[in-house]
Amino acid sequence: MKKRKIGLALTALLASGTLLAACGSNDSKEESKGGDNKDAFSVAMVTDTGGIDDRSFNQSTWEGIQAYGKEAGLKKGDGGYDYLQSASDSDFTTNINNLVRRNFDLVFAVGFKLEDSVKEVAAQQKDAKIAIIDSVVPDLDNVASIMFKANEASYLAGVAAALESKTGKIGFLGGMESNIIGGFEAGFVAGAKAADPKVKVDVQYAGSFGDAAKGQTIAKRMYDSGADIVFHAAGGTGQGLFTEAIAQKKSGNDVWAIGVDRDQYDEGKVDDKTNIVMTSVLKRVDVAAQDMIKRSAAGDFPGGETVTYGLKDDGVGLADSHGAISEKTQKEIDKAQKDIVDGKIEVPEQPKK
Amino acid sequence: MSQRMVNILVPVVSVVLGLIVGAIVMLVSGFSPVAGYSALWNGIFGDSYNIGETIRTITPYVFSGLAVAFAFRTGMFNIGVEGQLMMGWLAAAYVGQAFEMPTGLHAVVAILAAAVAGGLWAFIPGLLKAKLQVHEVIVTIMMNYIALHTANAAISAISDGGEKTEKIHESASLASEWLASMTQFSRLHWGFVVAILAVIIMWILLEKTTLGYELKSVGFNKNASEYAGMNVSRNIILAMVISGMFAGVGGAMEALGTFGNMMKMTASTGIGFDGIAVALLGANQPFGVLLGAILFGSLKNGGLNMPNEAGIPTEIVSIVIALIIFFVASGYLIRLGLERMSKKNKDTQKIKEGK
Structure with a gap:
């Protein structure tokens, strides 16, 4: 009697699992249709713990990516542009990995705190292209570092x-x-x-x-x-x-x-x-992000290099004084x-x- | 309905209720619950990578849950698990990078160092409580802030003003290439074995030893224990120290497994605070804590996949996950409801039979 009931519960659990899994596969098929243009250069970013609306460099990077996405006629999602937020330091690696596994052509890691995660993922996923902002990651051909003067x-x-x-x-x-x-x-x-x-x-x-x-x-x-x-x-x-x-x-x-x-x-x-x-x-993280996207899309991804944006490149400057x-x-x-x-x-x- | 049936039904019903309310929240905010939950499911069990990451996320929760549960069982409120965990993290990261030792032994020494650091950090509130009757809740909460900034200052000192400590030596690492290759480069490490060991150790300590009996007894009734000839203040201090040691080892999991170093933080990790919920979910029983940590860790890691796969914002994800945990925690209400229902059924049955 006891065994039968446990068996029943297990069966129910399994059944619901299969059901959910089935829904999942249907869905991912639909989503992958989202990207209209297969050849488009897709871009995504991982925030640090500040979040996407931090009124600072996370937001700025996202604005740059959105501007590129609009210009290129892309949609938010697979094959277009997207972002993932990190709630804690342990999310960085998972988030970068998730985006790389979704085959984004270029993934931005925003902030020096993501340095270790970038090194880790880049060493494992050789095909990934990752750009890190505000930190220098040398010696990895698939990582470009973005710094500001x-x-x-x-x-x-x-x-x-x-x-x-x-x-x-x-x-x-x-x-x-x-x-x-x-x-x-x-x-x-x-x-x-x-x-x-x-x-x-x-x-x-x-x-x-x-x-x-x-x-x-x-x-x-x-x-x-x-x-x-x-x-x-x-x-x-x-x-x-x-x-x-x-x-x-x-x-x-x-x-x-x-x-x-x-x-x-x-x-x-x-x-x-x-x-x-x-x-x-x-x-101007947004300027830098757009520049990096354009260079990478044109096949000129500066892997292993540090690209520094200064006054000359309009990467930094003073705001209007009103x-x-x-x-x-x-x-x-x-x-x-x-x-x-x-x-x-x-x-x-x-x-x- | 038999008692056993109720015992099985309660968690199932509460999870289902949590899922339903979570689904309503997603619907109201304009997202598909089916896509959301399948993303959650895939984030937990989707492929070997997700499973590896899920187990990795669960590991520190086991320790923070055990730490809180141990203190609860001995009549103490250890709200300072967060701080003790950080000190353990720091100690393990330091021992891991500063010394050279044979593989394996190095990791053990680093874990022990973390336990000592966490234990020492908890010793202070224990001592204050035992000798001066200072309430441990206030002290442990304040010690969390002290730990956060002490750790940041220590990281600066260790790394010559840097933002993080150097990576630990291979010999101290719990990470394993074999585990990583099995799980498509997830950060799964041997810490989960240590976590299971810790669950067993706590069970033996509480249920099978004189010390555990004394600690529990002091927790139930201080005066009676004293009357029975137990040293109450020694037991209070010991209870806090052991609780802190569990927390410290939890920190070692982050230092030796997940990150391999420690970085400056601007706020607490949250693992210690979530430990309170994990402990209560697990009814302060070692194996219950393990289940609580599995639920917490799975939802936390699966939740990461919801914005990734289904495009649901992290804020909504947090609400949905909090709802599921909320309903699991309020299992008592559901138990009450189920019992009422079965009573009514029985009553109607009796009436029918009476006819």
Whole structure:
């Protein structure tokens, strides 16, 4: 009696399993019809734990991929373009593997955190083409590394801040100390000192990319000690800078903030006429992604190489200042930009220790 | 309806109910539940790769579940599994990369180091509870934050300011080429064997030893245990330390198996917190925890395939999976319903027979 019932339960389980499996196979057939153009170059990406709408480089990469997809007339899904989000660090490898197994021609891995996973999958799946953003993976023919010369755009921000400052004191708010954030700091300080050797730069790190409260505390200290323009390269921590700058502006202090990664003008709104975001240091991940897709589609996948996008390639730059930067300063910025592109100015990559 | 039949029916009915409500959520948000569930199924059992990854995902859940369950059984709330797991992860990653040892032995030493690290991390709340009556929930929660940032600082120190530690030596790795080749390069590693061993160890410890009896007894009633001549504060500390050791070994699975190193993290892994649910699902019984971890790990890994195959956003996937677990956990309600139903049937039968 007992055995029969367990047997019954098992049979039921098996039956439901087969049923589901059957549905599955039907479905995948339908889906594979989705891609109209079989020869199209298909692209997909894996986010880091920030998610697809992080208002930063994940979102930017996806915007670049979408722009390509529209241009090429592709659809979201197999054979077109797609993304997978990673909820935790252990999802990276699975997600990259999943996309490779779905035969996407090029898979973007967004962020240095995916480096180990990229190495692992690339070593196993020789036919896969993977591009990693913000990290260098050498010696693998099927991995291209994408880096940004954020120090060059930060240099321009330094020029702008030094020339626009009325107090002769400016600030840099970093997230966690690392080579990538070090680039922002080095460029910003170098640009400021070049534009005005007397300017004082207050450099502080929050130790986190997600601590807006701490960002606000540091920003308050900077503004209170006389700095009037603060540039942040601190991800979510930078939200605290904007909050503080808006509060200072409301209480009558003439302060500014400089955003990072994408145009953060929207974050700095005080009222309809006032905004405290002077400009933003842009990292054009979307431009880089589209460029990489085009190169790869044309059979020029730079495997094993590091492709660096700087001012010259429009891969980094300053956002529109909406009139916050005077024409005089803008001329200096344009001049510095030209000098960097021409190689007359060499921007340091890491801060002096 | 016999008791046994109810016992079998309850989990089946609760899973089916969870699936139905999950399906409604998918329908309402404009996705096909059939495609969604077949993607979930394929994500768990689809091919050998998926099966390998599913087992890999289950492994750390077994440990975090055992850690929480062990503490519960001994009357403690260990909310600090997350932190203990991280310290274990760190210790195993460090031992794995810093020392040279023969293959096999190295892995064992690294796992032991993780157990010690997790145990030490849990020793502090245990001591505070035993000697000063500080509530362990507050202490363990706070210790999670301390662990997160301590680990990040330690990773910086070990790797000269880098973002992650170096890869462990081959000799300490639980990964196996044979397992990987069997499962199309999944990250399946020998940790699952360690996990099963841990389940058996906990069962023997709790059910077959004097120590286990004492620990449980202190959990049931402190005063009575003291009256019976047991050393209550020693047992409280020991209970936390053993719980922390399970958590620490769970961290070793990530260090020696899945990742082969440890990277800086901005937030907790979540494995420790999910361990609370795993333990409760498993009714704090070692083998129950194993089943709970299998359910949790399977859904977690299968869920990854839902956006991949069926295009369902991760947010919806999280809701659906949470619903399934919710219904499994509320099995008591279903049991109640089933018993009522069978009672009614019996009553009507009796009336019919009376005619």
